[in-house]
Amino acid sequence: MSIDFTDSLERVPVRIVDTPAEGARWVARQVADLIRAKAAAGEKCVLGLATGSTPKLLYAELARLHREEGLSFQHVVAFNLDEYYPIEKDALQSYNRFMKTQLFNKVDIDPANCHIPDGEVPKDAIKEHCAAYERKIGDAGGIDLQILGIGQNGHIGFNEPGSSIHSRTRLVNLENSTRMANAYEFEGMSDVPRLALTMGLGTILKAKKIILMGWGSTKAPVVQKAVEERITEQVPASLLQTHDDVQFVVDNLAAAELTRFKSPWLTGDIEWTSKMIKKAVVNMALHLKKPILSLTNNDYNEYGLSDLLVERGDAYEINLQVFYAMRDSITGWPGGKPNAVIPA
Incomplete structure (x- = not known):
C-alpha cells in the first residue's frame, strides 16, 4: 500500500x-x-x-x-x-x-x-x-x-x-x-x-x-x-x-x-495527541540540547511549534505534561514491573 x-x-x-x-x-x-x-x-x-x-x-x-x-x-x-x-x-x-x-x-x-x-x-x-x-x-x-x-x-x-x-x-x-x-x-x-x-x-x-x-x-x-x-x-x-x-x-x-514523518508539525495542521506532543517536545529538546523543563515559549516558536502553544497553552505547562509522562514510564524493575501499564 x-x-x-x-x-x-x-x-x-x-x-x-x-x-x-x-x-x-x-x-x-x-x-x-x-x-x-x-x-x-x-x-x-x-x-x-x-x-x-x-x-x-x-x-x-x-x-x-x-x-x-x-x-x-x-x-x-x-x-x-x-x-x-x-x-x-x-x-x-x-x-x-x-x-x-x-x-x-x-x-x-x-x-x-x-x-x-x-x-x-x-x-x-x-x-x-x-x-x-x-x-x-x-x-x-x-x-x-x-x-x-x-x-x-x-x-x-x-x-x-x-x-x-x-x-x-x-x-x-x-x-x-x-x-x-x-x-x-x-x-x-x-x-x-x-x-x-x-x-x-x-x-x-x-x-x-x-x-x-x-x-x-x-x-x-x-x-x-x-x-x-x-x-x-x-x-x-x-x-x-x-x-x-x-x-x-x-x-x-x-x-x-x-x-512528514519525523516532524509532521512542520508540514501542516496535525492532531496534537499526547503521543505527538511528546515526540515534538523531545525532538526539540534534543535538537536544542536543553532539558525539557528549560524549554521556553521562544524555543517553541523558533522550532515551529507555535501551533502547539496556541492549542495547549504555555510552554511551562506542556513541558510538565511531557516530563511527567516520561517520568511515569520509568521503572526500577530491571525487566519491568509485572502488570505495569507504561504511559504512551
Missing part, C-alpha cells in the same frame, strides 16, 4: 511503500508498461539499469513477468550504469555477471542489446571506450527510463560526492565509504576495486524518465537530504531535483527521516 501526503517539504515526487517487495512490484509495472507501449508502437525501449542489492527484487519481478505474463524483452536495449575497474567479466563480483545472473539470462533480450561498461578495457583505451558508450546511448535514441539506487553518501551510479552535474561516462575513484558498503560482495574491503567506470550525472539526467529506489533505514538520512534539501553536488542524488520526470520509490524505513 502506498502513502500519498500532499503536505510535505519534498521537492520531488516520493512514493512510499510498506516493503521493498511492494516497491519492486510497482516499479516493475512501470517498466513493463513502457516496454509494451514501445513495442506496440514498433519502437525499441531503451532502459538504463542499476546494480547492487537494491534492484535485485525488481529484476526478479521482471523475470517473473516475462515467465508468467509473457513480457517480452526482444525490443529492449539495456545500458548499465557502471562496472568495477579493473575486473574480469566472469568474476563473481562483476556487474556483467550480476546482470546476466539477475536478469539477462532469465528473459528473451538480445545479448547484442545488452551494454555494460567493460572492466577489462586497457587503461589507455578507457577514454575512447567511455566516449563510445555515450555514442551508443545517443545512437539508440537516448535512455527512455533510467533505474537508480542510492548510496549512503548520496551517490548514484558510481558518481561520488563532488561529481559534476555535467559529467559523462568516465573512470572514477571510489570513496572508502562506498567500498566498505560493497565489501560484502568481496572477501573484504581491501579486495574491493578502488576504481570504477560509471555513467556521468549529465548522462543520467538526459534520460527521459528516472525512477530511484531506496530500501532500509540506512538510506533514510540521504533520502531526506536528496529530496528535501537544496541541490548540491555533495549529494549527487539531490541533482535529480532538476529533472522534469523523476520518481523516488522508498519503503517506510527509508522514508523515516522525511519531515
Whole structure:
C-alpha cells in the first residue's frame, strides 16, 4: 500500500511503500508498461539499469513477468550504469555477471542489446571506450527510463560526492565509504576495486524518465537530504531535483527521516495527541540540547511549534505534561514491573 501526503517539504515526487517487495512490484509495472507501449508502437525501449542489492527484487519481478505474463524483452536495449575497474567479466563480483545472473539470462533480450561498461578495457583505451558508450546511448535514441539506487553518501551510479552535474561516462575513484558498503560482495574491503567506470550525472539526467529506489533505514538520512534539501553536488542524488520526470520509490524505513514523518508539525495542521506532543517536545529538546523543563515559549516558536502553544497553552505547562509522562514510564524493575501499564 502506498502513502500519498500532499503536505510535505519534498521537492520531488516520493512514493512510499510498506516493503521493498511492494516497491519492486510497482516499479516493475512501470517498466513493463513502457516496454509494451514501445513495442506496440514498433519502437525499441531503451532502459538504463542499476546494480547492487537494491534492484535485485525488481529484476526478479521482471523475470517473473516475462515467465508468467509473457513480457517480452526482444525490443529492449539495456545500458548499465557502471562496472568495477579493473575486473574480469566472469568474476563473481562483476556487474556483467550480476546482470546476466539477475536478469539477462532469465528473459528473451538480445545479448547484442545488452551494454555494460567493460572492466577489462586497457587503461589507455578507457577514454575512447567511455566516449563510445555515450555514442551508443545517443545512437539508440537516448535512455527512455533510467533505474537508480542510492548510496549512503548520496551517490548514484558510481558518481561520488563532488561529481559534476555535467559529467559523462568516465573512470572514477571510489570513496572508502562506498567500498566498505560493497565489501560484502568481496572477501573484504581491501579486495574491493578502488576504481570504477560509471555513467556521468549529465548522462543520467538526459534520460527521459528516472525512477530511484531506496530500501532500509540506512538510506533514510540521504533520502531526506536528496529530496528535501537544496541541490548540491555533495549529494549527487539531490541533482535529480532538476529533472522534469523523476520518481523516488522508498519503503517506510527509508522514508523515516522525511519531515512528514519525523516532524509532521512542520508540514501542516496535525492532531496534537499526547503521543505527538511528546515526540515534538523531545525532538526539540534534543535538537536544542536543553532539558525539557528549560524549554521556553521562544524555543517553541523558533522550532515551529507555535501551533502547539496556541492549542495547549504555555510552554511551562506542556513541558510538565511531557516530563511527567516520561517520568511515569520509568521503572526500577530491571525487566519491568509485572502488570505495569507504561504511559504512551
